[in-house]
Amino acid sequence: MLRFQKLSAILCLAALFTACKKDKDPVIVIPPSSGSQLQLNGGAGGASAKNSVFVDFSADKQDSVARASWDLGFYGGSEFRVKINNTTSAAVKVLEKTDLGAVVAADTAGLTLAISQSSPSASHYNSIDALNGSLTGTVIPEVSATASNNKVIIINRGTGGGIAARAWIKAKITRNGNGYTLQYGELNATTFQTVNITKNSDYSFQLVSFDNGVIATGEPEKSKWDFVWTYSVYETNFGGTIVPYNFSDLIFINKLGGVTAALVLNSTVSYDAYSASNIATTTFSSDYNVIGHKWRVTSPSAEFPGAPVGVLTDRFFVIKDAAGNVYKLKFLNFHASDGGERGKPRIEYKLVK
Known part of the structure; x- marks a missing residue:
């Protein structure tokens, strides 16, 4: 009987302590700035x-x-969309090839993939994302659930606004569960780097660099x-x-x-x-x-x-x-x-x- 009374007392004290703790730790709502x-x-x-x-x-x-710290942005919502970096004037060509290893520098013959300040052309719209921010206006098609349907892309990373020219990249993007797999390399590469990106719905886009992988301090939530x-x-x-x-x-x-x-x-x-x-x-x-x-x-x-x-x-x-x-x-x-x-x-x- 004594043991039962002691146990009851301990439980009561624990409940009282928990109640007090809840009273002392209310949820604080920070008002918006004035x-x-x-x-x-x-x-x-x-x-x-x-x-x-x-x-x-x-x-x-x-x-x-x-601006030069990232190359691709991977959408965190329900669609599988990837944007390019309009802030560096990046541009993309979607090839008919689906084998990354089969793409070489010769596949860029005749490609400019650059926005000209002296002789701009409406044809350049074909190699950039829609300028109205439309999710469905990405130059890279929505990533297919069938890996073999996703085509190789060639990317000029852009020199807009004084950014130094960098090597063009070939890349292929596929789905990886609720996320993406990016494989890429320079034009004549036969081995490739791989980055896996898991969707995070807190972000519209998670940014990825061909130099450094997923950017930790990219576009905010x-x-x-x-x-x-x-x-x-x-x-x-x-x-x-x-x-x-x-x-x-x-x-x-x-x-x-x-x-x-x-x-x-x-x-x-x-x-x-x-x-x-x-x-x-x-x-x-x-x-x-x-x-x-x-x-x-x-x-x-x-x-x-x-x-x-x-x-x-x-x-x-x-x-x-x-x-x-x-x-x-x-x-x-x-x-x-x-x-x-x-x-x-x-x-x-x-x-x-």
């Missing part, structure tokens, strides 16, 4: 800044990723960034034809992560006056390029007649993240002409709701 100013760390290079910068308003955070500022392939009107072209200082929203945005002119409502009451009449877009280049002028432009080089001061942007937080965003400077530093733009953002 806003701040940031100078984005594009790194060295000025107009050809070496970094892409991912920005998360709710956490007052930026993550800089060297999809819930932890709102937009990326970067040098990248974009497009322009050249001689009356829309063609791919390399641009600096572009802004792309986190389309796949559920972020939407809108451009607002000061003539409609000013940045300071914009409040929660204006949200209902704001038309948000999931367009990857909704901000794009429309926040700055780098040289006199027919698109923005009369606007001086620098930040466009007649507008601001409103961004809604996947959690429903709404921020207003304006650019403060980015160029010597407006008191800024090229490659390190300054922004201001405030929580609206």
